[in-house]
Amino acid sequence: MQPLTFLIPVLYAIFLWWFTTGVIIVVFGRGPLVKRIYYALATLALLIALAGLFVTRDRTDVHAVYIAVTCGVVIWGWQLAGYYLGFVTGPHRDHQVDDGARSLWDRFGLALRAGIHHELLALGFGALLTIIVWGQANHWGLLMYVALWLMHASAKLNVFFGVRNFRIDFLPGHLHHLEALLNKRDHNEFFPLAMVAATSAVVVLVYHAIMPSGSDAQTVGSLLIATMMALGILEHALLILPVPLMLWGWGARPLPPSNDQTVSKQEING
Numbered sequence: 001m002q003p004l005t006f007l008i009p010v011l012y013a014i015f016l017w018w019f020t021t022g023v024i025i026v027v028f029g030r031g032p033l034v035k036r037i038y039y040a041l042a043t044l045a046l047l048i049a050l051a052g053l054f055v056t057r058d059r060t061d062v063h064a065v066y067i068a069v070t071c072g073v074v075i076w077g078w079q080l081a082g083y084y085l086g087f088v089t090g091p092h093r094d095h096q097v098d099d100g101a102r103s104l105w106d107r108f109g110l111a112l113r114a115g116i117h118h119e120l121l122a123l124g125f126g127a128l129l130t131i132i133v134w135g136q137a138n139h140w141g142l143l144m145y146v147a148l149w150l151m152h153a154s155a156k157l158n159v160f161f162g163v164r165n166f167r168i169d170f171l172p173g174h175l176h177h178l179e180a181l182l183n184k185r186d187h188n189e190f191f192p193l194a195m196v197a198a199t200s201a202v203v204v205l206v207y208h209a210i211m212p213s214g215s216d217a218q219t220v221g222s223l224l225i226a227t228m229m230a231l232g233i234l235e236h237a238l239l240i241l242p243v244p245l246m247l248w249g250w251g252a253r254p255l256p257p258s259n260d261q262t263v264s265k266q267e268i269n270g
């Protein structure tokens with residue numbers, strides 16, 4: 001097996017992650033018209049991706065794997081665009097948090113309702129993709145979609161339970177009301193469980209990629225998903241490690257100071 005069989009999927013997955021993340025975040029803060037045009041174009045890309053997944057579902061060549069995985073990323077990217085641009089969130093996206101709702105389950109319920117339309121849509125598309133590829137040979141697009149979905153859900157849960165390096169400033173304005181629901185902690189008990197589960201999945205995928213008896217399609221598909229999950233693990237780590245950086249958009253950016261840090265600086269300067 002040629003070295004490029006291993007290298008190209010890794011580089012392509014990194015490019016997909018970098019491009020799709022940046023192309024969503026670059027629209028943050030733009031006017032409503034720009035967002036609507038962007039989301040309309042994203043919806044067109046979604047339809048093309050669904051067609052691509054359907055066309056390649058019975059093919060097992062390497063090119064079909066690349067196409068299917070790309071379609072899975074585009075479909076998930078459309079989900080994220082709808083959520084972070086405010087088109088598909090939940091019935092309480094403008095709801096101000098009740099000061100009395102301070103128990104963990106109360107806040108979790110409010111946070112879930114704030115994005116329930118997005119969560120249900122993600123579940124619905126997961127079911128749709130399963131139907132499209134059911135009984136067919138090429139499941140890589142579905143597997144990529146599920147991997148991205150789970151990593152995103154894990155990141156949101158970690159932010160909810162409390163992490164060191166998160167500032168609400170990084171989210172678009174329509175989500176800023178969620179800040180009152182989040183725990184203010186440097187770490188949480190869910191984080192190591194999520195990291196162990198994700199890392200174990202990456203190890204299994206890499207093992208399948210390097211198996212001598214595996215096909216080129218299996219190697220490529222496994223490496224594409226493993227690389228994307230490894231990038232998700234890196235993003236998780238940056239939420240906890242004492243490094244004031246986040247992988248955000250088209251680069252690593254320093255975190256804005258928290259309110260406590262701002263107050264401390266003002267007291268020192270005063």
